[in-house]
Amino acid sequence: xxxxxxxxxxxxxxxxxxxxxxxxxxxxxxxxxxxxxxxxxxxxxxxxxxxxxxxxxxxxxxxxxxxxxxxxxxxxxxxxxxxxxxxxxxxxxxxxxxxxxxxxxxxxxxxxxxxxxxxxxxxxxxxxxxxxxxxxxxxxxxxxxxxxxxxxxxxxxxxxxxxxxxxxxxxxxxxxxxxxxxxxxxxxxxxxxxxxxxxxxxxxxxxxxxxxxxxxxxxxxxxxxxxxxxxxxxxxxxxxxxxxxxxxxxxxxxxxxxxxxxxxxxxxxxxxxxxxxxxxxxxxxxxxxxxxxxxxxxxxxxxxxxxxxxxxxxxxxxxxxxxxxxxxxxxxxxxxxxxxxxxxxx
Amino acid sequence: xxxxxxxxxxxxxxxxxxxxxxxxxxxxxxxxxxxxxxxxxxxxxxxxxxxxxxxxxxxxxxxxxxxxxxxxxxxxxxxxxxxxxxxxxxxxxxxxxxxxxxxxxxxxxxxxxxxxxxxxxxxxxxxxxxxxxxxxxxxxxxxxxxxxxxxxxxxxxxxxxxxxxxxxxxxxxxxxxxxxxxxxxxxxxxxxxxxxxxxxxxxxxxxxxxxxxxxxxxxxxxxxxxxxxxxxxxxxxxxxxxxxxxxxxxxxxxxxxxxxxxxxxxxxxxxxxxxxxxxxxxxxxxxxxxxxxxxxxxxxxxxxxxxxxxxxxxxxxxxxxxxxxxxxxxxxxxxxxxxxxxxxxxxxxxxxxxxxxxxxxxxxxxxxxxxxxxxxxxxxxxxxxxxxxxxxxxxxxxxxxxxxxxxxxxxxxxxxxxxxxxxxxxxxxxxxxxxxxxxxxxxxxxxxxxxxxxxxxxxxxxxxxxxxxxxxxxxxxxxxxxxxxxxxxxxxxxxxxxxxxxxxxxxxxxx
Numbered sequence: 001x002x003x004x005x006x007x008x009x010x011x012x013x014x015x016x017x018x019x020x021x022x023x024x025x026x027x028x029x030x031x032x033x034x035x036x037x038x039x040x041x042x043x044x045x046x047x048x049x050x051x052x053x054x055x056x057x058x059x060x061x062x063x064x065x066x067x068x069x070x071x072x073x074x075x076x077x078x079x080x081x082x083x084x085x086x087x088x089x090x091x092x093x094x095x096x097x098x099x100x101x102x103x104x105x106x107x108x109x110x111x112x113x114x115x116x117x118x119x120x121x122x123x124x125x126x127x128x129x130x131x132x133x134x135x136x137x138x139x140x141x142x143x144x145x146x147x148x149x150x151x152x153x154x155x156x157x158x159x160x161x162x163x164x165x166x167x168x169x170x171x172x173x174x175x176x177x178x179x180x181x182x183x184x185x186x187x188x189x190x191x192x193x194x195x196x197x198x199x200x201x202x203x204x205x206x207x208x209x210x211x212x213x214x215x216x217x218x219x220x221x222x223x224x225x226x227x228x229x230x231x232x233x234x235x236x237x238x239x240x241x242x243x244x245x246x247x248x249x250x251x252x253x254x255x256x257x258x259x260x261x262x263x264x265x266x267x268x269x270x271x272x273x274x275x276x277x278x279x280x281x282x283x284x285x286x287x288x289x290x291x292x293x294x295x296x297x298x299x300x301x302x303x304x305x306x307x308x309x310x311x312x313x314x315x316x317x318x319x320x321x322x323x324x325x326x327x328x329x330x331x332x333x334x335x336x337x338x339x340x341x342x343x344x345x346x
Numbered sequence: 347x348x349x350x351x352x353x354x355x356x357x358x359x360x361x362x363x364x365x366x367x368x369x370x371x372x373x374x375x376x377x378x379x380x381x382x383x384x385x386x387x388x389x390x391x392x393x394x395x396x397x398x399x400x401x402x403x404x405x406x407x408x409x410x411x412x413x414x415x416x417x418x419x420x421x422x423x424x425x426x427x428x429x430x431x432x433x434x435x436x437x438x439x440x441x442x443x444x445x446x447x448x449x450x451x452x453x454x455x456x457x458x459x460x461x462x463x464x465x466x467x468x469x470x471x472x473x474x475x476x477x478x479x480x481x482x483x484x485x486x487x488x489x490x491x492x493x494x495x496x497x498x499x500x501x502x503x504x505x506x507x508x509x510x511x512x513x514x515x516x517x518x519x520x521x522x523x524x525x526x527x528x529x530x531x532x533x534x535x536x537x538x539x540x541x542x543x544x545x546x547x548x549x550x551x552x553x554x555x556x557x558x559x560x561x562x563x564x565x566x567x568x569x570x571x572x573x574x575x576x577x578x579x580x581x582x583x584x585x586x587x588x589x590x591x592x593x594x595x596x597x598x599x600x601x602x603x604x605x606x607x608x609x610x611x612x613x614x615x616x617x618x619x620x621x622x623x624x625x626x627x628x629x630x631x632x633x634x635x636x637x638x639x640x641x642x643x644x645x646x647x648x649x650x651x652x653x654x655x656x657x658x659x660x661x662x663x664x665x666x667x668x669x670x671x672x673x674x675x676x677x678x679x680x681x682x683x684x685x686x687x688x689x690x691x692x693x694x695x696x697x698x699x700x701x702x703x704x705x706x707x708x709x710x711x712x713x714x715x716x717x718x719x720x721x722x723x724x725x726x727x728x729x730x731x732x733x734x735x736x737x738x739x740x741x742x743x744x745x746x747x748x749x750x751x752x753x754x755x756x757x758x759x760x761x762x763x764x765x766x767x768x769x770x771x772x773x774x775x776x777x778x779x780x781x782x783x784x785x786x787x788x789x790x791x792x793x794x795x796x797x798x799x800x801x802x803x804x805x806x807x808x809x810x811x812x813x814x815x816x817x818x819x820x821x822x823x824x825x826x827x828x829x830x831x832x833x834x835x836x837x838x839x840x841x842x843x844x845x846x847x848x849x850x851x852x853x854x855x856x857x
Contacts, residue, residue, distance in 0.1 A: 045486075160361060163839060167365040167832040168372070171797060172824075175816045176376040253493065260495045261798050265813060277495065284501045298498045305493030313489070 036242075039318040046314020049307030056304070057126060064119035083113040099292055106292045108283075118296050121274040125256055125301070128190040128275065132255035135194030136201060137248035143198065144205025149213055149232055159206070166199050170258060174267030186269050190259075197255060201247050208240040242319025249312035253305040260301060276301045351844070358836040365832050367412055370825060374408035379819035401431075402821070415825060429829075430822035439826035442811060446827075449702050450807030454796060456723065457730035458788055464731070465738020466781065472739065473746035474769060475541060483538040484739060491736035496729055500802040503725045508697040516694060520566030529559040573686060576679040578619045585612035585672040592667045596660045598766055607653040607665040611646040615672030618642070622676055628711040635677075642673050660770075681720070684713040688721070698722045700804040726803045730796060734788070741784060745777040752776075779849045783842040790838030 030038065041047060065079030078084075088111045099106045105114040147158040173196055177189045212218065213236060221235050260277030262268030269275040276297040283293035378384075379402065380395055388394065398404070403411055421427040429439035472484045520528075533555035540550045565571060576584070589608030590599070597604040626635065646669030650662030689696050691709060698704065704718050749755065750773055758768045797809035808827055815824035 160357060163836070164361050164364050164368075167361065167835055168368060169812070169828065169831075171813070172369060172372055172376070172816060176372045257493070257495055261497070264495070264497050264798060265801060267816070280495065280498055284497065287501055287505060294501065298495070301495060301498070302490070302493045306489055309489040309492055313485075 036318045040314050043314035043317055045310040046317075049310035049314070052303065052307045053311070056122075056307075060119050060122045060126065064116060064123050079119070081116055081119065083116045088112060098290070105296050106290065108293070114293060114296070117274055117279060118276070118300065121276045121279050121297060122300055122304075124186050124269060124273060125259060125276040125304070128186060128193075128259045128269075129252050129256045129304075131187070131190035132194040132197055132258070133248055133252035135191060136197040136251055136255070137244065139195070140198035140201025140248075140251075141205055141244050144202040145209055145232060145237065147202065148206035148209025149228070149236065151210070155206070158202075162199050162202050165196060168196060170196060171262065171265060171267055174262040174265075177267075186273050186275070189268065193255070193258065193262075197251065197258070201244070201251060204243055204247050205240060208243050209236055212236045212239055242315070246312055246316045246319060249308055249315060253308035253312070256301060256305055256308075351840075354840050354843070358840060362829075362832055362836055366416070366825065366829055369828050369832075370412040370415065370821070371408055373816070373819075373821055373824050374411070376816070377819040379404070379821065381819070415821070419825070419829065429826040432820055432823050439822050442823065443808070443826055443830065446806060446808045446811050449805055450796075450800075450809065452702070452719070452723065453726055453800070453805055453807055454730065457727045457734065460727070460731045461734035461738055462785060462788070465735045466742045466778070469739045469742025470746050470769075470774065470777075473743045473750065476747060478541040480539050480541060484743075488736040488739045491732050494733070496733055496798050497802045499729050499732060500725070500799070503729055504699040507725060507728065508699045511697055512695045515572055515689070515696065518566070518569045518572040520562055525559060525562050525566065528562055529555050532558045572689070574682040576675060576682060578616055581619060581672060581675045581679060582612065582616045584675050585615055585668060588612070588671040589664065589668040592664045596664050596766075596770065598764070601661075603654040604661045604664045607650045607661050608668040610649050610653070611665045611669040612672050614645060614649065615642065615669060615676065619676060623680070626680060626712075628713065630712045639673060642669050645669075680713060681717050684711070684717050687711070688714050688717045692718075692721075696721050697724060699725060702805045702807075726796075726799050726805065729802075730799055738781075738784070742777065742781060745780050746773060749773045749777040779846065782845050782849060786838050786842040786845060787835075790834040790841075 061079070063079045063081040066077045103113050103115060105118055107114055108117070143158060143162070147155045170193065173192055174189065177192050213231075218231060218235055221231050226235070256276075259268055259275060260280070263275055263277030264281040266281075269278045279297040280294065280301070283290070283297075287294045380398060384391070384395070403414055406414060415430070418428045418430065427440075429443075431438055432442060468484055472481045475481050533551050536554040536558075537547055537551045540547060586609060589612050590605065593599055593601065593605045593608050599605060622638065625638070643666055646665045647662055649669075650665035651658060653665070654661045685696070687709075691707060691714065692698075692704065698721055702719075702722055704722070707715070707718050709715065755768060755772055758772045759765070763772075796807075797813050799805070800807045800809040801813060808831070811823060812827045812831075814820070815827060
């Protein structure tokens, strides 16, 4: 049973015991980590997604270079692409600004090179995605663990707080950031969005903790005199890591879409900066006359979100091959994290 | 139970208080409501600013101003709730909201229902045929739909479903090349749904390809898209295939009673085709239509009821569903007959890309007015359905898979129950319980509107009100829309908990 070798993981850390008996692997058996890795690598769409994401990230960051900091003190490492997204260039070989060897994704009417804009936009979108996902993943895990493990009054307070955060509209947060801290760039936006996106994951982790803390191995640990801290970090958390990783992955793919939607409404990334969402919403009117301005950012967003969704699916299969977990209402409610994301996108 | 509900409601009120307070503060600090006036060149600018400051009580700091707002909104002083006026035009916020609610419901209700029905149907299919070609196709489709930004879809829909379709209607013939492309695409999609040996797949592909090709050839040759109609023959044919389909799904074709009941309902529908056409003229209205729908459904109920003596449930279901679809086709046919009139009235651009209805439409004809609403609905509904469909598909699939691995399913199979019964009576009912939570939340979310969709398609629903309120720094409007949305969201949580504990006896509310 899935749950049995999950439990075993507590005594056999992920990296141990593979290489020594590699010629005799069937007999020696695989550690939990190896089983997961093996299963993940058998999931072809997930591998395709992973490979795409790795190459795409390297491509984007090397092409556009790395630019950090505010206008006043900027750290810039130029990329290999010859133009910057801020250059105003003379018209290239194609009169309407259509794609040409010099400008592979075409040019804007004002002469900017669209390839460099798309690269810069992807860079920012990826950054926002990672910040939101990372922050929300961290907060969600901590809140969910505490809430699920200690239950009782702490749980009640924290869950009502979660309900409270859910009711605050994301668009309003975008607007507040845009007005008050808009000039600091996109990082504050991403941080604030992350601070309000952890609710789904919290419910999920809480559900997992509620189930696991009733299990025998936790009782055993408690009887053996383990502290709460040890039980959380050594016994329960390693067993719920699958759930956390999977839903954080899905959080990543939904956060890129949330950013896109906010930018479309004008509350996301603000003008001197570009993001993929910003690019689509700025040039959707050009669909008939300059369709490449519309297609490129859209296709890239879809490719990123699709790859991440497939990676998430692969991870889910790897961590939980049988969908044999008991139906648990809390657990199911928590699964609505992607659901929330869908609603935000409307 | 009552104590539980009471406690939850008081908690919900507390949460509502907290979230409205936070929203009020966030919104108050997100901009200057007088910015527009300050920049104007109006000579008596100062007077306006003073006046607005007084009416909006801007001299009170936001943390305290919230309570002034709350006092008015709850109607503590006057007895009637007062959400104030909008800043720009001084309309009462209540009026704005009550105008926006029907629009939002119209926009979201159909797409939510469609997404639920289609999502659950395909989710169940996908789970039953796990790891089949159908399952893989649907999984890929749902991930693709999960990854689409809705306004990006909207631009594509506007171009291909509206603008190019309207262009096509001016010359509604289909040339051979595009017919071949359409037929191949549709045949590939249909083939994606079957599984089995290579021979079966190829046969399905061949049959569906030639059927689609012939249908579109005939449609192009008769300019069907410009002058569409189903006719009594088409309705009977479609209705009969629905009856056969539902019989196959719910009881199996071996059950002659169910098949007979379904077909009788279809015949009943076909029999009232001409009376319906005469009764539902241009001057008809919703109550009459509703009465006819109820009559049709109740008579089909009795058809099912009297057709068999044992196991009436599935038979009634087949007969009512067949009647429902025959009714739907009849209404569709009626709308199709109006299509030509509407085409002329809309200057040859029937599918609309913007707005929720045609303001300049000069007609009082019930059918023309409704067709107008439908042609405006079609794009946003498609976009929203596509986005929400994926969610329901994934959840119902996961839920059914979870239930199918339960011991009681094995027991049901072991005692020799036919697979259809196992799925329909044991698996589906239990698998649908968790979905009620999602549905409760979605239905509560209906009134919140769909901010992005409403913005793209130019609908003035709740979403665009909220958007406008944030853009113009209109606190009254924002708080009005937000209070309703938040209230419903909190109530949905409670309703979901209660429904869940009623449906699933294993969940008991703690005393």
